Structure formats: structure tokens, C-alpha cells
Amino acid sequence: MSSQSLAAKLRDGSTVVTGWSTLAVPILAELMARSGYEAVTLDMQHGHHDILSVREGIAASSLGGAHRIVRIPVEDNATASRVLDLGAEAVIAPMINNAADAVAFADAVKYPPVGKRSWGPHRAAMLNGEVPADYLERANRDLLALAMIETPEAIAALDEILAVPGIDGVFVGPSDLSLTLSNGASLDPNGPETQAVAAEIAAKANAAGKFAGIFCLLPEKVHEARAMGYCLMAYGIDMMLVTAGATEAVSETR
Ligand code: 3PY
Ligand code: MG
Numbered sequence: 001m002s003s004q005s006l007a008a009k010l011r012d013g014s015t016v017v018t019g020w021s022t023l024a025v026p027i028l029a030e031l032m033a034r035s036g037y038e039a040v041t042l043d044m045q046h047g048h049h050d051i052l053s054v055r056e057g058i059a060a061s062s063l064g065g066a067h068r069i070v071r072i073p074v075e076d077n078a079t080a081s082r083v084l085d086l087g088a089e090a091v092i093a094p095m096i097n098n099a100a101d102a103v104a105f106a107d108a109v110k111y112p113p114v115g116k117r118s119w120g121p122h123r124a125a126m127l128n129g130e131v132p133a134d135y136l137e138r139a140n141r142d143l144l145a146l147a148m149i150e151t152p153e154a155i156a157a158l159d160e161i162l163a164v165p166g167i168d169g170v171f172v173g174p175s176d177l178s179l180t181l182s183n184g185a186s187l188d189p190n191g192p193e194t195q196a197v198a199a200e201i202a203a204k205a206n207a208a209g210k211f212a213g214i215f216c217l218l219p220e221k222v223h224e225a226r227a228m229g230y231c232l233m234a235y236g237i238d239m240m241l242v243t244a245g246a247t248e249a250v251s252e253t254r
Pocket of ligand 2: 094150173175176
């Protein structure tokens with residue numbers, strides 16, 4: 001590896017803000033990296049990304065100097081292993097609701113003896129300038145499995161999810177959390193109730209010695225999340241960033 005891994009940075013106590021790539025356009029991921037994002041997350045759950053755009057997006061983010069994170073679709077653990085083989089440094093799995101979900105996800109991210117990931121990280125090793133043996137030596141330590149906590153069921157099972165050895169941390173989805181906590185009555189990711197639950201999740205994760213990450217919809221939420229003990233904050237969706245920039249450029253010409 002040319003520089004410190006994402007995992008090592010987080011373990012050293014750094015906080016990292018990741019841009020959120022939804023458009024299956026690798027150069028946009030590279031532009032986010034070149035604009036200063038320390039990490040770029042390629043979203044295969046709600047974003048447009050497929051495995052080919054993730055393959056190119058990982059390389060483009062790396063070229064731009066950013067850490068590479070991928071959010072996989074729901075219950076798609078085979079894709080967790082594939083995106084790691086393509087060079088992802090962390091995988092975010094949505095809707096992890098219990099310990100069994102967490103074990104199945106961790107199994108796809110970690111090699112034996114921790115998990116059951118199958119061998120074949122040739123592109124990942126190439127991207128890092130490593131030989132496969134070096135990749136294997138650090139893989140279980142450096143490649144992160146982050147379980148999304150977004151339902152009351154997941155909150156009830158949080159201690160068991162955090163106790164799964166191959167789970168490195170949690171990642172809070174405040175939109176789904178507000179939707180499920182209100183049983184479909186409201187979408188209130190920035191509201192005080194959602195944020196209070198987010199604070200409790202971070203406290204539990206930190207107490208368990210695991211990382212806490214969260215999706216933020218406002219810049220001030222990034223600062224608040226840091227104060228709550230979060231170390232990985234997603235803020236800035238490519239589609240919104242392009243729209244905001246274009247809207248401003250057009251308005252300046254009127
Ligand atoms: C949520 O807020 O539910 C998310 O999954 C963020 O992308
Ligand atoms: Mg969600």
C-alpha cells in the first residue's frame with residue numbers, strides 16, 4: 001500500500017468524510033476524490049452503480065487519491081466479496097437486522113479463520129501495488145465490514161451484531177431509521193428523535209470497540225456526528241452536487 005489504509009486511519013482516531021457516488025460515471029468519483037474527499041462510497045443499493053461501474057469507479061477513486069468504499073444491495077453478500085476483489089477497502093451492507101445477517105455479511109468480507117471469503121483479489125492487490133501474499137496478510141485487519149443499522153429490529157439486536165467478530169463497525173442510515181421507527185409515518189432523518197437514536201448507536205459501537213459511521217444530509221450533521229463519536233461520515237451526493245453547481249452557474253448568468 002502506498003499510504004495508510006482507511007482502517008488504520010480510523011483506528012488511529014482520525015475521522016473520515018466520504019463523498020457518495022450514485023451516478024455510474026467513474027470520472028465523477030475521481031472528481032470527488034480530486035476535490036478533497038478522503039473517501040468515495042459507490043452506492044449499489046440506491047445508486048445507479050453496477051459491478052462494471054464499481055470496477056471503474058474504484059480505480060477512478062484510487063487514481064484521485066481517495067479511499068474506496070462500496071455499499072452493496074440488500075442481502076447480496078456475494079457482491080461484498082466481488083467488490084473487495086475489485087479493490088474496495090470497506091463494504092457497507094444495508095438492512096442488517098440481526099446477528100445471523102451480520103455473520104453472513106462478515107463471512108463474505110473476511111478470509112478464514114474469521115470468515116469464508118473465497119480467494120481471488122488480483123485486481124485489488126494490483127491497485128495497491130501489492131503481491132497477493134501481502135494482501136492476504138493484512139486483509140482481515142484492513143478491509144472493513146460495516147453493518148447498516150436502520151430498523152428497530154437492528155437496534156434491539158445491536159449488542160449481538162456488534163459482538164460478531166468479523167463486523168468492524170456499524171453505519172447508520174437515518175432516513176430508513178426514521179421511516180421504520182415511525183412505522184412508515186414520517187421521513188425525518190435530521191429530526192431530534194432519529195438523531196438521539198443515532199447518538200445511542202455510536203455510544204454502543206464505541207463501547208464495543210467498533211467503528212461508527214453515519215449518512216449525513218446536512219453539513220452540520222457531520223459535525224454533530226463527530227461529537228457523538230462517529231468516525232466515518234458520508235456527506236455530499238454526486239447528483240445533488242452537480243445539480244447545485246449547475247443551478248448556481250445558471251443563476252449567475254441571469
Ligand atoms: C438511509 O438513510 O436510510 C440510508 O441508507 C442512507 O443512504
Ligand atoms: Mg437506508
